[in-house]
Amino acid sequence: MDLLNILIVDDEYGMRRGAERALRKMHLHLHDINGDVSFNIRTAADGREFDERMAEEQPDIVILDYKLPDTTGLDILDRLMKQPLDLLVIMITAYASLDTAVTATRRGAYDFLAKPFTPEELRGAVRKAARHLILQRQARRLAEEKRQVRFQFVSVLAHEMKAPISAIEGYLQMMRERAVGETLADYDHIVDRCLVRIEGMRKLISDLLDMTSIESGQRQRVIATVDLGEIARQAVENVKAEAARRGITIDLDLPEGAGIEADRAEIEMIFNNLVSNAVKYNRDGGRVGVRVQEVEDEIRLDVEDSGIGMTPEECQRLFRDFSRIKNDKTRHISGSGLGLSTLKKIVTLYDGDISVESRPDVGSTFSVVLRPGSANASR
Amino acid sequence: MAHILLVDDDQDIIEMNRTVLAQRGHRVTVSFSAAEARRAVAAEVPDLAVLDVMMEDKTAGFELARELHASYPKMPLVMLTGISKEMDLQFGFTPDETWLPVSTFLNKPVNPRILADEVDRLLKEVQ
Structure with missing residues (x-):
């Protein structure tokens, strides 16, 4: 009033x-x-x-x-x-x-x-x-409010982009001053770390571009029948080497000929992101279950892992921009903090939802529901 | 030789600073968050602490610095941060020693050797 x-x-x-x-x-x-x-x-x-x-x-x-x-x-x-x-x-x-x-x-x-x-x-x-x-x-x-949100976003982004540069610069200073030895081999570990940080930065930039293109609404969406089996298999294929190295098994449960009227790139982002997270945040020797179900007009995707899991408080923060759960268990895992917030933006285009159920040290299940028949999907 | 506490949420910054400080003969304890640092200090009080500003949140390092200074006024504190621009933007001013009880601000990125030099200088001062 x-x-x-x-x-x-x-x-x-x-x-x-x-x-x-x-x-x-x-x-x-x-x-x-x-x-x-x-x-x-x-x-x-x-x-x-x-x-x-x-x-x-x-x-x-x-x-x-x-x-x-x-x-x-x-x-x-x-x-x-x-x-x-x-x-x-x-x-x-x-x-x-x-x-x-x-x-x-x-x-x-x-x-x-x-x-x-x-x-x-x-x-x-x-x-x-x-x-x-x-x-x-x-x-x-x-x-x-919009100006505030943008300011917050940009200042966190600046911090996230400066962190890898600071790390690499510090390591280069050590190399220039021969801080840990005279031979190149003495610096193998440092060089490896620099490469990891550069890769992290590249991922941040590409996730940022993905998110911006979804948010802007400027992207040319192509709505066509998308074969979910093919996309799911490709998502698994992308992480196969990493999963094999860590002894993680991945089970796929797909109904015959599952398809959806959707933009292929958006659906790929959902599958790739969730499957790769399920491997990344798993324990060695763990398992990942990917299940697609067609229920009436809805498509439901569940990705279950036997990984580190999260507390209810952590689950709540998870879908915000740059929200990364920082603790002993995630410290060595790199990520931009933009993947899930981008998925959240994608699922709204399909009048859908994304949610997570999780228990610390037991695992997490991410569920996506898409309603492709909705008005937005064909916008 | 002294006992140094390193607090930073970036494992590479921790790693490089630990390496160089250990080379100078110091014993180094590391914490990846202000919460972890509080536990570490409760277990054993260090001779000097090196703190990052942004950890759990934007000001976790500030709060930690104030707490440490209140409990251990003689403990030298080194704060690592991109003070100038970042701080101006977020807080509308540049904090200095009068606002924050730290001995030294070092601008990131910090050359680990320069940090180690500063640590040695501060330790000599309090001796």
Whole structure:
């Protein structure tokens, strides 16, 4: 519920009382933001009282008579417009004096009312101004939030990009100063670490590009029948070497001929990401289960691992940008922290969901539900 | 020889600094988070601590520095950070020794040798 302060400035007592009566019990419901507005009314009879009311509390809407005993409405308007005040002025003008109305509007008044006006006309003008003011404030608030989110994102991104550079630079300094020996072989480990950090940075950049392309909506999506079996097998193939090296077995459970109307690249991202995570965050000798089910119009994908698992608190943070679970068990695993947040953005394109169930040291199951028949999917 | 606590969430930064400090004959304890560092200090108080600013969150290193200074006012603290630009952006100002009780700020990326030189200099000062 928003409460807007209205200040009525008019030298005629009857006008002030009448206007106050017309507005006092007024309530407004704004459908587009589903918000209610009520009004608090104050009055002033001249310029001096106007100043007093302004000093007490700043109004949101000023209903301002053109003619006042000690000043003019236009002078007050000019004073108000010179300051960065978040308020609207409705100018009351004498009958048929269009010139004044035009001047007032040009000098910053939001609207004008020509005397004499009915209570309903007054309420209409206030309704219009209130609506404008509230929508404008809301738009401003959203823009500010957006700037904040962007600032947060960029500062975390900067930190994530500087970390590998700092590590590599430190190692190079050690090499230049022959810190651990005279032969190249003494630096094998350092060179390996530098390569790992460069690979991590490359992955961060590619994940960032994937995420941006999904978010921007600029990417040309091609909706066609996608063979889920083929995509699942390819996702497994991509991690086969790593899984074999660590003795991790991967089971695939696919219905015959499972398919979906979707953008192939997006579906590949979902499968590749979840299957590769299931291997990455597994224990040596563990197992991964990949299961696809078609239930009526939905496609359900479950990827289960016997890995390090997560606490409920960790699960909650998991799908945010740059959210990586940092602990002893994940320290040696590299990742950009953007993979799952990108998947979350993809599944919304299919009116779907992504969720996780997990137990520390037991394993995690990531479940994706896609509803390809939905309106968004073919957008 | 002294006992040094290294606190950083980046395993490579830990590794390079540990290597060089160990070469100078120091005994090094490492912690990957402020929470871990608190446990390490509770188990054994180091002679000097080297802290990164951002760990669990943006200011975990600051809080740790203040705590350590309150409990062990004589323990030299070295803070590793990209102070200038990063701090200006995030906090609207550049923290200095009067704001944060650390002996030295070193800007990342830090050459491990320069860190080790600074550690040795600070240890000599408190001796």
